[in-house]
Amino acid sequence: MSHTKPLVEDFATDFDHADPQWVSNPYPIWEDLRTRCPVAHTDRYGGAWFPATHELVSRVAKDTENFTSRSVVMSNLRPTDEDLPAPIGIAPPITSDPPFHAIARRLVLPAFSPGVVNALEPQIRALCNRLLDDMGDAAVVNGGTQFAQYIPVGVIQQMLGFPLEDIEMFLQIVIDVLDSIDSSAEERQATADKNRAYFEKQIQDHVDNPRDDFTTYLLNAEIAGGKLELDHVIGTMVLTLVAGIDTTWSAISSSLWHLAQNPDDLARLVNEPELMDVAVEEFLRFYAPVTMARLVAKDHDFNGCPMKKDDWVLLGFPAANRDPEVFEDADKFIIDRRENRHVAFGLGIHRCAGSNLARLELKVAIQEFIKRYPTFTLENPSEVTFSPGQVRGARNLPIRVK
Amino acid sequence: MKVVINADACTGQGRCFGIAPELFDFDDLGNGVVKGDGTVTTELVEKARLAEANCPEHAISIEE
Ligand code: HEM
Numbered sequence: 215m216s217h218t219k220p221l222v223e224d225f226a227t228d229f230d231h232a233d234p235q236w237v238s239n240p241y242p243i244w245e246d247l248r249t250r251c252p253v254a255h256t257d258r259y260g261g262a263w264f265p266a267t268h269e270l271v272s273r274v275a276k277d278t279e280n281f282t283s284r285s286v287v288m289s290n291l292r293p294t295d296e297d298l299p300a301p302i303g304i305a306p307p308i309t310s311d312p313p314f315h316a317i318a319r320r321l322v323l324p325a326f327s328p329g330v331v332n333a334l335e336p337q338i339r340a341l342c343n344r345l346l347d348d349m350g351d352a353a354v355v356n357g358g359t360q361f362a363q364y365i366p367v368g369v370i371q372q373m374l375g376f377p378l379e380d381i382e383m384f385l386q387i388v389i390d391v392l393d394s395i396d397s398s399a400e401e402r403q404a405t406a407d408k409n410r411a412y413f414e415k416q417i418q419d420h421v422d423n424p425r426d427d428f429t430t431y432l433l434n435a436e437i438a439g440g441k442l443e444l445d446h447v448i449g450t451m452v453l454t455l456v457a458g459i460d461t462t463w464s465a466i467s468s469s470l471w472h473l474a475q476n477p478d479d480l481a482r483l484v485n486e487p488e489l490m491d492v493a494v495e496e497f498l499r500f501y502a503p504v505t506m507a508r509l510v511a512k513d514h515d516f517n518g519c520p521m522k523k524d525d526w527v528l529l530g531f532p533a534a535n536r537d538p539e540v541f542e543d544a545d546k547f548i549i550d551r552r553e554n555r556h557v558a559f560g561l562g563i564h565r566c567a568g569s570n571l572a573r574l575e576l577k578v579a580i581q582e583f584i585k586r587y588p589t590f591t592l593e594n595p596s597e598v599t600f601s602p603g604q605v606r607g608a609r610n611l612p613i614r615v616k
Numbered sequence: 617m618k619v620v621i622n623a624d625a626c627t628g629q630g631r632c633f634g635i636a637p638e639l640f641d642f643d644d645l646g647n648g649v650v651k652g653d654g655t656v657t658t659e660l661v662e663k664a665r666l667a668e669a670n671c672p673e674h675a676i677s678i679e680e
């Protein structure tokens with residue numbers, strides 16, 4: 215992993231999002247880059263750029279001519295034009311470019327619309343309470359490994375209609391895809407084959423026993439009068455696992471991490487429950503978990519940088535959310551921040567399709583946790599760990615609840 | 617005063633109908649739509665301004 219690579223000395227010319235300093239506290243790095251660059255470069259990963267301001271992040275997100283989504287996870291394996299079936303990509307719609315993107319996105323949006331998602335609230339609340347019950351009356355609980363991570367896993371497992379016993383396996387799939395940015399081509403292929411076999415088995419089960427869930431929805435869905443190709447169905451399933459789990463889990467755990475260290479904010483949320491909606495947006499802004507990536511589609515000049523086809527661009531929505539040009543007191547967490555145009559869910563055509571679900575999960579998880587434990591503190595701050603890679607959140611999170 | 621959504625810019629971030637469900641709704645795809653003709657009554661002026669100020673896509677405008 216990252217410790218075998220040289221540590222970064224200058225993030226402007228040699229950045230690495232897997233460097234321990236970036237993983238543990240990226241915010242001062244981004245602040246420095248915004249004033250010095252504002253587009254950083256690295257030769258790592260075969261060459262990559264990192265725009266650190268809100269304005270430039272927006273420009274990349276909205277420019278689908280010069281930047282392709284064919285690969286959105288930056289790694290040492292640079293896909294070539296032949297590797298990935300453009301314009302569909304491996305996980306539509308997130309890896310699709312126009313014009314196919316709109317078709318693939320239209321297909322999933324109804325399944326995530328606010329009307330459909332809001333109906334899940336009682337289920338999510340029950341799930342949170344089961345997890346809290348399972349912690350018993352321990353004085354120290356793990357907000358990450360006992361609580362946050364199981365909420366999105368449980369929600370997606372129910373959505374896809376996969377067996378409850380497979381929960382641990384789900385987690386492993388997510389971790390394999392996102393946390394293993396430094397693994398070899400062979401390792402990746404072996405994992406991909408294993409995961410594919412699993413999805414095919416679940417799909418067969420749904421073909422034999424159709425039921426009211428997202429898997430059956432995908433199997434019945436049609437594009438231009440024809441059923442989806444198997445690759446499209448599997449790609450979209452993998453996407454809900456990867457896009458829906460690690461992300462939401464990170465948002466929940468980072469929010470709990472914040473509350474465990476900021477008793478005034480915790481007390482306000484407990485005493486003023488009507489603050490929850492604005493607080494959720496501030497959690498999303500301040501601890502935005504998701505950084506995306508693009509590949510440069512053709513040679514061009516971007517803000518004075520000579521971008522070459524197939525260079526990576528790391529798309530830092532979390533960095534954009536800390537830009538003082540756009541947010542007053544950008545580096546302060548303000549629990550009742552009313553004006554908050556944050557971009558935690560991205561911008562433009564790839565805006566998170568699951569944002570309504572993610573918000574609901576985050577809100578219900580915090581509500582139920584603070585209802586059960588109206589006061590809590592970090593048990594051992596030095597033991598808290600953060601995930602490496604493009605999805606950032608607290609992983610090990612020991613919390614003293616009494 | 618009226619609220620207007622630019623449908624070309626809206627990507628369904630869902631902030632508007634979260635903040636001001638009196639003024640905004642969503643369609644089947646989760647994109648924002650203005651309720652009725654978008655007229656903002658006095659008691660909703662603040663909410664209309666907040667919706668405008670929170671849309672990440674700058675898709676909402678207010679016509680005086
Ligand atoms: C707090 C939690 C979450 C965050 C911060 C988040 C963030 C993001 C971001 C930034 C993008 C934009 C990708 C890009 O520009 O390339 C995205 C796309 C996407 N997300 Fe999420 N996400 C979250 C939860 C979810 C959930 C729960 C689901 C579904 C179960 C989901 C499904 C998707 C899908 C399908 C896309 C692709 C949309 C497209 O390409 O048109 N996400 N997400």
Ligand code: SF4
Nearest residue numbers: 626629630632648671
């Ligand atoms: S907040 Fe903006 S982008 Fe979101 S639904 Fe409303 S108008 Fe559309």
